[in-house]
Amino acid sequence: MTADETTKKPSRIQQRNRSRILDAALDVFSAQGYRGATLDQIAEAAGLSKPNILYYFAGKEEIHVTLLSQTMETWLDPLIEMNADGEALDEILAYVMRKLEMARDFPRESRLFANEILQGAPRMLPHLQGDLKPLFDEKCAVIQGWMDAGKLAPVDPAHLVFSIWATTQHYADFAVQISVLLDSDAPAPGADSFLTDLFTKLLRSA
Numbered sequence: 001m002t003a004d005e006t007t008k009k010p011s012r013i014q015q016r017n018r019s020r021i022l023d024a025a026l027d028v029f030s031a032q033g034y035r036g037a038t039l040d041q042i043a044e045a046a047g048l049s050k051p052n053i054l055y056y057f058a059g060k061e062e063i064h065v066t067l068l069s070q071t072m073e074t075w076l077d078p079l080i081e082m083n084a085d086g087e088a089l090d091e092i093l094a095y096v097m098r099k100l101e102m103a104r105d106f107p108r109e110s111r112l113f114a115n116e117i118l119q120g121a122p123r124m125l126p127h128l129q130g131d132l133k134p135l136f137d138e139k140c141a142v143i144q145g146w147m148d149a150g151k152l153a154p155v156d157p158a159h160l161v162f163s164i165w166a167t168t169q170h171y172a173d174f175a176v177q178i179s180v181l182l183d184s185d186a187p188a189p190g191a192d193s194f195l196t197d198l199f200t201k202l203l204r205s206a
Contacts, residue, residue: 014056017048017052017056018056020046020047020048021042021046021048021053021056021057021063022063022066022067022070023046024042024045024046024047025037025042025045025046025063025064025067026067026108026109026112027045027108028041028042028045029064029067029112029115030107030108030109030111030112030115031111033115033119034060034064034115034116034119034123035119037060037064038060039053039054039059039060042060042063061123064123065123067109067112068112068113068116068123068124068127069127071106071109071112071113072113072124072127072131072132074102074106074109075102075109075113076131076132076135077098078095078098078099078102079095079135079136079139079161080135081094081095081098082094082095082139082142084142084145087151088143088146088149088151088152088203089151089152089200089203089204092143092152092160092164092199092203093196093199093200095164096164096167096168096195096196096199097192097195097196099164099165099168099169100168100171100188100191100192100195102168102172103168103169103170103171103172103187103188104171104172104187104188106172107172107173107175107187110169110172110173111172111173114169114173136158136161139157139161140157140158140161141157143157143160143161144157150205151205152203152204152205153202153203153204153205155202155203160202160203164199167195167198168191168195171187171188171191175187
């Protein structure tokens with residue numbers, strides 16, 4: 001009998017508790033940052049005891065790294081979907097809309113990731129170097145190819161991607177400020193049409 005065969009599959013209760021802990025921790029980390037978050041806060045948010053938390057995770061760092069790894073996988077998907085064989089402007093605008101949708105659907109994950117980067121990415125640097133950097137280089141080359149072919153107006157591909165991140169993730173990271181300034185609880189109201197117009201005007205070839 002192999003080791004895999006002797007390893008017990010987590011029960012439904014164990015799976016549910018693990019998900020419960022991660023969801024509670026996402027609330028705590030996205031609000032308090034890594035340094036401000038404690039296991040006691042996570043336990044209280046999850047409605048579990050601290051020893052219960054430590055049954056499933058070795059400590060705060062393991063919970064944080066698990067959440068960051070899951071977020072990184074989700075965060076890369078919209079960029080992965082950019083198709084080199086598609087219509088250049090359509091592909092860029094679709095990417096913008098996917099990023100905006102993620103800002104609306106996953107605001108806690110966006111703030112979690114932003115907090116990690118602001119601290120110098122101590123737990124995510126290997127993922128940035130090993131996962132994001134090759135994908136980023138690949139898609140920048142695709143965008144440059146579209147520009148060289150006259151399908152997009154010439155701009156710096158890297159800074160184009162950065163600007164897409166900035167203009168979409170802002171709606172998650174600064175949601176409270178936006179809500180106050182626009183007198184609206186709706187996530188990113190009017191952002192779809194504004195960003196579509198902005199990037200269309202920037203990138204439409206002559």
